[in-house]
Amino acid sequence: MLQERIEQIMKEGRESLATVSTAADFEAWETRYLGRKSELNEILKGLKDLSPEEKRLIGPLGNRVKQELAAAFAVAKETIFERNIDWEAERIDVTAPGHPIVPCGHLHPVTLIEHRIQDIFLSMGFSIADGPEAESEWYNFDALNFPKDHPARDMQDTFFIRQEKKSQHRFVPRTHTSGVQVRYMEAHKPPFRVIVPGRVFRNEATDASHEHTFHQFECFMVAEEGMVTVATFKHVAETFFSAFFNEKVSVRLRPSFFPFTEPSFEFDISCVLCGAQGCPTCKQTGWLEIGGAGMINQHVFESAGYRRGQYQGFAWGFGVTRLALMKYRISDIRLLMSGDLRFIRQFQQ
Ligand code: DAH
Secondary structure, three states, X not given: OHHHHHHHHHHHHHHHHHHOOOHHHHHHHHHHHHOOOOHHHHHHHHHHHOOHXXXXXXXXXXXXXXXXXXXXXXXXXXXXXXXXXOHHHHOOOOOOOOOOOOOOOOOOHHHHHHHHHHHHHHHOOOEEOOOOOEEEHHHHOHHHOOOOOOHHHHHHOOOXXXXXXXXXXXXXXXXXOOHHHHHHHHHOOOOEEEEEEEEEEOOOOOEOOEOOEEEEEEEEEEEEOOOOOXXXXXXXXXXXXXXXXXXXXXXXXXXXXXXXXXXXXXXXXXXXOOOOOOOOOOOOOOEEEEEEXXXXXXXXXXXXXXXXXXXXXXXXXXXXXXXXXXXXXXXXXXXXXXXXXXXXXXXXX
16 A cells, blocks of 8 residues: 555656746645655654564665655756756856956055155155144244244144143144154254155135145255255256156246245246246246245254254255146146045046
């Protein structure tokens, strides 16, 4: 009886398997013939209640049928699965170029310019120094010989920070990198030549050529009295700008005033856009205004603790941001800090 029933199950199972085609049908078939509660399994579970002779007959038969049905099921499933594969869609083109796994970021155009400037100065034997962006009023102004309550402090459109208590140390978002001169002098003894790249902040009405946050460069060189002169400055500046623009650039000085230099200059470079012939950028003059410079005021040396008259040196500062605008011919300074990735991505290298 049982033996026939098992053979019957085998036959039914095989026949119904041939008609199965959907995933749901497969699942139902598997539960029905191979599942824990399948008839065949129930029979096998009941083996223990049978007589020894029956056990010897039914046990191996039941197990064989179970294995055969399982094998048939695996083959059928595999076949159906293969039939359903869209081979075209599965085709792998081993010659196709790969996709970058992680999209890579890149340097900001101002950083690219900073790196280039640093490379040139390093090749000329300069060191690179750094200072805090939140600077004490002492380093930003007093140490640089800006008189207290003198309009010279307004020259720089400072963002003043509201302070609860009038303590001795007031801080400002630094308006220039010049304060690092004194910080560096306090920690080093001349001779030295140093550059200080840095971000600075001004309370300015912004327009295409003015931004409240921009990048500057300070460059200074100090040695014993008489070793570093205005001529040294002019030579260093011409060497630097010629290397930067890859062409011969001349520097022109005009008298000016800065509290921390004496004498002081504004300096221009020959226009690199028109070869000093005159163009809209240089307003037909052949010269581009670049920055300020001068011989370091002895008051500044005194702020750093040096003896008056012992050392002599030049200092100059200029806007890295302006150089970036010139180099990449960007017409609006505000694009640089706008955070607009469509603009920034153009500088991927
Ligand atoms: N710190 C000045 C500014 O931001 C620029 C400057 C002028 C720097 C003359 C100097 C200098 O080192 O000698 O406007």
